Amino acid sequence: MEPMRLLLAEDEAELSRALCAILAHAGYEVDAAADGEEALYKLDCQSYDLAILDIMMPKVDGLTVLRTLRQKGRDLPVMMLTARAEIDDRVTGLDAGANDYLVKPFAAKELLARIRAITHTSPGAVRKRPAFGDLRLDEGDSLLLCGVANESLTANELKVAAILFAHGSGLTTLEQLRREVWGVLSDTESSAIYVTVSNLRKKVRSLGSTVDIVTARGLGYRLSAPEGDDHAQ
CATH class of the missing domain: 1.10.10.10 (Winged helix-like DNA-binding domain superfamily/Winged helix DNA-binding domain)
Known part of the structure; x- marks a missing residue:
């Protein structure tokens, strides 16, 4: 059995490093993408259990990445990260097919709890691939x-x-x-x-x-x- 694999698409380098460290410490395997274009490439090349997408990213924004996934018929769980707190922005993300929406700044415990809720797993969960x-x-x-x-x-x-x-x-x-x-x-x-x-x-x-x-x-x-x-x- 393998650790659950996550994709984190976040263009703020310092935040990305911190989140990768938090997720790795929690037992997840994490790949980082610095922009939406890189995220789409990695999603095409690798299999993930969850994608965490920042909305405001260069080249391709998070909502476009999400819509592209859904247009391809991919039901991969997706959590959106954003500094925007307006209700309309959150509704846009959820309507586009997001499973959850987390507004910055947030506590590490909340992020991990939401991941567990979306993936229906316990901390450090592993998935079995035949x-x-x-x-x-x-x-x-x-x-x-x-x-x-x-x-x-x-x-x-x-x-x-x-x-x-x-x-x-x-x-x-x-x-x-x-x-x-x-x-x-x-x-x-x-x-x-x-x-x-x-x-x-x-x-x-x-x-x-x-x-x-x-x-x-x-x-x-x-x-x-x-x-x-x-x-x-």
């Missing part, structure tokens, strides 16, 4: 991860991947995939299984992973990794 060999699955952000590389998954690819990870080197039957992903049995859904697994296999390979999705003809699929590394984590 893993097999060198592959990890981030179900929250629909990502397949290998090292620093990642591939976005469709809804059905994510469901299939989660089932494969759960069974690991054991067989995942076609019947299980039909029932748990598509529900109702039909020839169309059988074809959909093959297409979805094929696309998933291509993404695994594009990541440079040593893991393979092995076909048991007519029966189903299982995950395989080099000897000594073929275990779920």
Whole structure:
């Protein structure tokens, strides 16, 4: 299990350093961004459990970062930081899809309490990412991860991947995939299984992973990794 990973986008360098230290001390893993453009880049390249965005940032402001996330269909929890205390400004942020709004200056205890409330976790919480060999699955952000590389998954690819990870080197039957992903049995859904697994296999390979999705003809699929590394984590 890994520490929860947060993105802090704050252009005031001194405040950013202080907040990173507070969050790290609380058990979180933190990446800092100095402006909205850098925040968007990191959000595209990495998976996070929460984004903390200052509204007034250079290049791209926090509200634009938030709206961009929501337009992409990302439901990542977002907390907005601002020196603005006006009700209308807070309503704008919440209407744009923010989960919470914290006005500067604020106490460290309040920040940590709000993070726990948004992420529904206790202090120093960790998240479990299903893993097999060198592959990890981030179900929250629909990502397949290998090292620093990642591939976005469709809804059905994510469901299939989660089932494969759960069974690991054991067989995942076609019947299980039909029932748990598509529900109702039909020839169309059988074809959909093959297409979805094929696309998933291509993404695994594009990541440079040593893991393979092995076909048991007519029966189903299982995950395989080099000897000594073929275990779920």
